[in-house]
Amino acid sequence: MARRDDTTSHDDDRIGQAVFDAEIARRLARYLRPHRRLVLVAALATLLLACAQGLSPYLLGLAVDRGIVGRDGTLLWWLGGSVLGLELLAFGLAFAQLWLLQWLGQHIMVALRAELMDKLAAQSLSFFQRQPVGRLVTRVTNDVGAIAELFSTGLVTVVGDLLAIAIAVGFLLWLDLRLALLTFAVLPVIVAATWILKGRIRTAFRAVRRRLARLNALLAETIGGMRVVQALSAELPVFDRFAERNDEHLHAALGAVHHNALYASSVTALTGLAVGVLLGYGGERVLAAELQVGVLVAVVTYAQRLYLPIRDIAEKYTLFQSAMAGAERVFGVLDAPIEVRDPPTPRALPEPPRGEIEFDHVSFRYPPRGRPERGTEQGSERARRVYAIEDVSFRVAPGERIGIVGHTGAGKSTLIHLLARSYDVTAGAVRVDGIDVRELPQRALRRRIGVVYQDVFIFSGTVLDNIRMGTASIDRAAAERAARAVGAHPWIEALPQGYDTPLPERGATLSVGQKQLLSFARALAHDPPILVLDEATASIDPETEAALQRAIERLTAGRSSIVIAHRLATLRHVDRILVLHEGRLVEEGGWDELLERRGRFYTLHRLHGRG
Amino acid sequence: MSASPAETQASTTAAERRVGRALLLRHMRRNGRAFLLGSLSLILVNLADVSLPLVLKLAIDDVVLLGGWLPLVWIAGAYMGLSALLATYRYLWRRYFFGASHRIANGMRAELFAHLERLPPRFYDHARTGDLMSRATNDLEAVRWFSSLGLLLGLDTCMYLLLIPPAMVSLSGSLTAWALLPLVPMPWIVYRLGRVIHARYRRVQASFGELSSAVEEFCGGIRVIKGFAQEPHFLERFRERNLAYRDENMRLQLVHGVLQPSMSVLMGLATAIVFVKGGHMALAGAISVGDFVAFQVLLLKLGWPMRAIGFVVNLYQRGTASLARIAGVLATPAEIADGADTDHAPARVEGHIEVRDLTFRYPGADTPALEHIALEIPPGATVAVVGPVGAGKSTLLELLVRLYDPPPETLLLDGRCVRRWPIARLRRAIGYVPQETFLFADTVEANVTLGLEGVGRETVREALARAQLLDEIEQLPDGLDTVIGERGVDLSGGQRQRLAIARAIVRRPAVLLLDDCLSAVDAETEAAILEGLREAIADCTAVLATHRLQVVRNADAIVVLEHGRVVEHGRHEQLLARGGVYAGMWRRQQLEHELEIG
């Protein structure tokens, strides 16, 4: 089954260059900067810890040479005491180190998540339309988690390992230059192996991340649509599709394990090679009396110490790659361009609001949809409607009530999106109170316009929360007034805890009409200068609607409003009706005027009366 | 429900523990071979690792004592060969162990998904997607780490703990007793701290679920949030959970930060004791200096497994806590499923529906959604259900497809209670168009067929044509292959509804349930769809819930629901003649209609 692929996957493949890693690392390092002191303290603790732990062998030597061989009983007590003291010190240091690093990781995580959410909040709707919710959730939760893990556990080990490597290199050079160089001779091979495998490992980890995100997106989506899956008895095919992705992810994960294991073992093998060569060559030199055997032992020991941390880093590579792959995707979201932005110097809307709306030769086409994976032959040569809105002009005077009718898919909802600036017009301009919406701060604009959207969305939280939507100025009484106006009060009162009844996600325990009424009450409670109703009464019975209509008329008197409806009766009382057809404004006028014209509206009207 | 994810449950129940254990064991057994081979490779790695220093010793002795009697090339070669072996087995154990852990995760994820598919809507009514998601991702990951690294380290630790003390005893029994004295409280510490870790980790995961839910809702409801310019409010909601998650994490790390180093302190105490006690024993000649040194070396070797214990406990407790969360979902019974009283006798569905004194109450609701409903719908009849918002129309249809279970023997299809029909057969026979359309982020075609087998393109086209959507779909760049956005965000409201109708038609059902599925469609299109439907479903039983009375006028019967009760029932003309609720509604519509005529 062809599915929408990760839209960013093409970019993923393109950015496979090495520079990219360095850049990600640099960007990640930026998050450390505010915590410089803490990092320093943690590093100090790590260092001291290493020293404290490194002192024990020395104390042991003292105990043997001076205590036992030198027959000094009290020294043994002293040494025993020091060992204990050192361990207690180490305990404090280790605790401090762990705590500090976790603190670091957790704070960076919180900061990154907040940054991501801020960015998402600033993103335009077109962005969300292309991204499955599940994938965005994975970005904010798991991908950021992988980065935090790097900071809290990976970083310090790597620093420690690098330190160990430096020390080993120093000692090797100091002990014997020739043997040291011989030891380093293997390094280029390791570097080469790293180079060769690195690309593959990264690709493998990217594949794991990407497929996991795809898997999760599908999972989230299916959970949301489980009722439909069950009602249509589609469990088996849906499971198969899930299993397919699950297995895809498994294969990617196994690939990553394979490459990682390959890398770790090749370092092991190369270390063996190096030490073997050292033994052979160094041994000959000892035999030739050019070298002391003690030095050879030391060199071999340090050579092993040199490669151990390298292997350790290789082991940590998993963590690293997960973090890198995560960071890449997180930064991908952070860097995604925002299509609809506030202007640099926004203009202010006039006070008090007038409620004037003007569409001035507006044309609009939606951004292209996602393409299926498999190529397609048909459909492309057919005539296509490119513009959702084409050259539409109209004006809503302050206080005027406008109705919009038209076939399904005519572009009615699109007009509303343009008014609320969910998208930017392709051509022309939309003005509110005489100002182009593109010159206004988006949030100020939207506060002026109360929209009851065609798709209702109820949040988890109480009924009251859902009406208030976090607006502090709406108190319980105001919310109740709005609910009464739409006729929702009786059944809200009948809920177990009335207005304080908690609703689950998406209001799953309400009937569809109840949800719509709630979302209606929400818009009314916000008392907007401009009220927009997009099929706001579609799921409401005529009886309730009639009552609702009277209430609205009272409430919206003197307020501009736009009402979109398929049921023409809903539009009986508007001042003017616009008829939209395939994105164009084809008729405009009062009810009777349009009927007399015997055009499209007349046809719609006649059909409506059939029965 | 035994484990509703809706509540933030922060402690593990015995049932979860049991189900979780069984789950893990089952999946581990399935990968038994890999674990066996992995363990074997691990042993070989350890052996090779131990023999490398011996080769080194051989080289030194050869040079110093034998003056190069053995060709150094051989020794060097032996070293390299052993290293190569080591490398090979190291590769193998990683592959086996980590590969197996991925397979386990894969298997568990599939099992979880399959179970989610069986859980009834009433579970989803209260479930939070973010929380379910975090169980399927984060918790699964914790289980995976436990089943690979945790197990590995656990085995390693056990091996060391079993081998080293006997070696110590062979040097000096009394000194061993002294040395191991500080380790006595270890099991207690591990147990106590382990329990704390378990509990705190559970809370961490629960709070992660909350965090995911917040993000999920934010992205899902973004249109409304932006519409009301309430981004700050919802960001604040998120921020609280973001910080709560961090704080829970830090609380967990506190324990972890104590556990690991405290093992080292115990070891330090043991070392100190050996310094003093062993030193004095050596002074007194009870043990040799060599014994003393060897003893210390052994203690040092014990250091690693002791430190690893902290690790293992951590991985173990996290793993079991997560396992319990996964088990919590798996232990939730799939209430709506075929059971012992399912009647598998083959039967062609005629479409005779009978409702006998049906009373239904949603869990947690004060009042029943349906009360004493009695109806009979003969095969092939068209029945309309009308009534005000929240009257129970959708509920009735949902009970018919058995999304919720009606009380036994109250709802019958072809004389057999819907609860006794094989669930898949029942639902296949019914074409249900829910009131709220749900579309998947998939191609148009896939959305219509939803995996239904044996449906050709032509059939899909025909269904779309009947739903009056074909023309619009063909105008899309990729036609039937156009991938639509999640929940159909890039289609108009009416287009989505029509897609859902096509989905039902393509199934050629014996019973068609249309739940207000033309609410977002204009009159012209509505008429055309009804026309198309009339042909397609000529002999099928149809139940339609709607708010548009014009549509129902020709129905064989009209049922008027109010507050879950049937207040009127009959044909259009009969009901009009009765002058009751329906007549009132109709008059209002007529009034409207006359208004429209102007």
Ligand SMILES: Nc1ncnc2c1ncn2[C@@H]1O[C@H](COP(=O)(O)OP(=O)(O)OP(=O)(O)O)[C@@H](O)[C@H]1O
């Ligand atoms: N996000 C989108 N991306 C691409 N095309 C879209 C998007 N949203 C809507 N469209 C298309 O634009 C056209 C107009 O859609 P719109 O939602 O404005 O219709 P409508 O008049 O509100 O219809 P309805 O009465 O069914 O709600 C439709 O053909 C639809 O498929």
Ligand SMILES: Nc1ncnc2c1ncn2[C@@H]1O[C@H](COP(=O)(O)OP(=O)(O)OP(=O)(O)O)[C@@H](O)[C@H]1O
């Ligand atoms: N899943 C649920 N859990 C609890 N109560 C529910 C659930 N679904 C619906 N209800 C309640 O049951 C009653 C009947 O709901 P139902 O959806 O059947 O109404 P309806 O007649 O279809 O209304 P509408 O015209 O709005 O679609 C309502 O009061 C509703 O709040």
Ligand SMILES: [Mg+2]
């Ligand atoms: Mg619309």
Ligand SMILES: [Mg+2]
């Ligand atoms: Mg309903």
